[in-house]
Amino acid sequence: MESEETRTESETGAAQNDSGRKTDETPTPGSAGRVLLHICCAPCAVYSVQTLKAEGFEVTGLFYNPNIHPAAEYIRRRDTLRQFEAELGIRVIYKDAGYDPQVWFREVTFRETNRCFHCYRVRLEKTLFIAKHGRFEYFSSTLLYSTKQKHEVIAALGRDLAADGPNRFLYRDFRLGWQEGIEKSMAMGMYRQDYCGCLYSEVERRKKEIRA
Numbered sequence: 001m002e003s004e005e006t007r008t009e010s011e012t013g014a015a016q017n018d019s020g021r022k023t024d025e026t027p028t029p030g031s032a033g034r035v036l037l038h039i040c041c042a043p044c045a046v047y048s049v050q051t052l053k054a055e056g057f058e059v060t061g062l063f064y065n066p067n068i069h070p071a072a073e074y075i076r077r078r079d080t081l082r083q084f085e086a087e088l089g090i091r092v093i094y095k096d097a098g099y100d101p102q103v104w105f106r107e108v109t110f111r112e113t114n115r116c117f118h119c120y121r122v123r124l125e126k127t128l129f130i131a132k133h134g135r136f137e138y139f140s141s142t143l144l145y146s147t148k149q150k151h152e153v154i155a156a157l158g159r160d161l162a163a164d165g166p167n168r169f170l171y172r173d174f175r176l177g178w179q180e181g182i183e184k185s186m187a188m189g190m191y192r193q194d195y196c197g198c199l200y201s202e203v204e205r206r207k208k209e210i211r212a
């Protein structure tokens, strides 16, 4: 089965110019289908949501990120998304009951050097599970927006997870809008974190301060 979303411009109703950017043509909202978009944080959602909506997708967000450490940071990122979801023009499902650090740490323990793969997997598996039960045709992730993530790993994982089921992985290279997303999120006044999310990434980010 074709697991990755590969429809053509004429099928989606979205027009793109030579650089792959969307033109001003506005398709009917929802005409391209329903997508459950895993959202890692509000700033990464800005360009991703804008792109999918411009293609005619009905976008529902999913905030499920048990990787975020500490809990205060989780709350801050979640509340930032809550604050801006109306402005982004989407409904968001918040899986706060799934914020269970034990589950996340068990997934990455003894796999620390490859932890990002398992971190992606945990979050994409949950997204697919909810997409199935919510009868979404597609699932995707704002992880595809970040130039700091392992983009090809996320894309391959999404395709693999979708291989045996009815929900298709909607691959898009949201990195095309990296700078645009940064500028828009700053203009909107969004909180923008300075580390990826887990304890390990925070330690890496603050290595100099810790060792000062």
Ligand code: SF4
Binding pocket: 067, 068, 115, 116, 117, 119, 120, 196, 197, 198, 199, 200, 201
């Ligand atoms: S660096 Fe980011 S993607 Fe990698 S394990 Fe940590 S939170 Fe997950």
